Amino acid sequence: MSIQIVKDITEILVKHDLAEIRFEDGATKVSVIKSRAAQVVQAAPVAMAPAVAAPAAQHHAPAAAAKSAAEETVSGNVVKSPMIGVIYTAATPDAPPYAKAGDRVEKDQTLFLIEAMKTFNPVKSPFAGTVKKIMVENASAVEYDQPLLVIE
Numbered sequence: 001m002s003i004q005i006v007k008d009i010t011e012i013l014v015k016h017d018l019a020e021i022r023f024e025d026g027a028t029k030v031s032v033i034k035s036r037a038a039q040v041v042q043a044a045p046v047a048m049a050p051a052v053a054a055p056a057a058q059h060h061a062p063a064a065a066a067k068s069a070a071e072e073t074v075s076g077n078v079v080k081s082p083m084i085g086v087i088y089t090a091a092t093p094d095a096p097p098y099a100k101a102g103d104r105v106e107k108d109q110t111l112f113l114i115e116a117m118k119t120f121n122p123v124k125s126p127f128a129g130t131v132k133k134i135m136v137e138n139a140s141a142v143e144y145d146q147p148l149l150v151i152e
Helices: 003-015 036-043 046-072
Strands: 020-025 028-033 077-080 085-088 110-116 119-124 129-134 140-142 147-151
Touching: 003 020, 003 028, 085 119, 110 147
Parallel strands: none
Antiparallel strands: 020 028, 077 147, 085 110, 085 140, 110 119, 129 147
């Protein structure tokens, strides 16, 4: 499966403010879920889904406000998440981070790994410069288009 399919599905999810979207094409099945709270809905019996879905919608408003507040306070080139998943700052827990504040990075250098659907996807720098600020923590969940890092 192409990563572009996952990106396209994620864009539909965000554009239409959906909590979950599923896509099937033959043996290929993709399910994109907007938040960890929504994942509980997927695993829960159908009868419990409405009770869990309401708090999930409330959870997104503060996250969106925090995200836009973080974007306002930084200047420079912001590298954003290309997908939903869990972000890792290093290849292994004991390895040094791919990049840290003050490091010089080159275009196409790996900055993070995002795990989505048990696949590790590299996030590469779209430009060269110096890392000003890292805006995510290792092993945290990230959303599509979430700011990850600022490069000057």
